[in-house]
Amino acid sequence: GAVVSQHPSWVICKSGTSVKIECRSLDFQATTMFWYRQFPKQSLMLMATSNEGSKATYEQGVEKDKFLINHASLTLSTLTVTSAHPEDSSFYICSARGDRSTDTQYFGPGTRLTVL
């Protein structure tokens, strides 16, 4: 149980284009989903927290107009990197948490974004 999928697993795009990444909880309802960014050999940096049906809460220093997050249902959250630039290249990982009875977060497999 507690499986989180992420799509695509990797994407290469040209500078200036937008890229959408999907995060799905496959066997549970995720009231909260998290988006992280991870640089090589570094820790997980929380970008934003999204609760189903409400606006995402962004961490300090994360541009909400550049990283659009939508959590339209209890099983799907999307991250759109708008007008991507080479410095946006990174490993993006989502995680999902169930209801208030649990603190555990389950991570997706990650999406490696390369912006040329």
Add this chain to the structure above:
Amino acid sequence: GENVEQHPSTLSVQEGDSAVIKCTYSDSASNYFPWYKQELGKRPQLIIDIRSNVGEKKDQRIAVTLNKTAKHFSLHITETQPEDSAVYFCAAKGYNYGQNFVFGPGTRLSVLP
């Protein structure tokens, strides 16, 4: 806000030996402490967690100990195997449901055959 430190940053052990990774946290209100294992290019996997009302938890070769007074918790892996080689992250979370994890910087464990 919460700050989590983790030591050592790298650790090499011989197969069969034990490995210990220690994390310290700053917020005494934190009450949930998970440990994640991440292999190269893969997702972090929860391996064990502990709550502040418990001092120790064990699952086969893996154990976690928590010292609330000193605000530190440690991961213990016994009888290490090559497949234990990975990056291990600790995290701390406050008691409110809406609070997020604060991750440590990670420890790269290498188990040498």
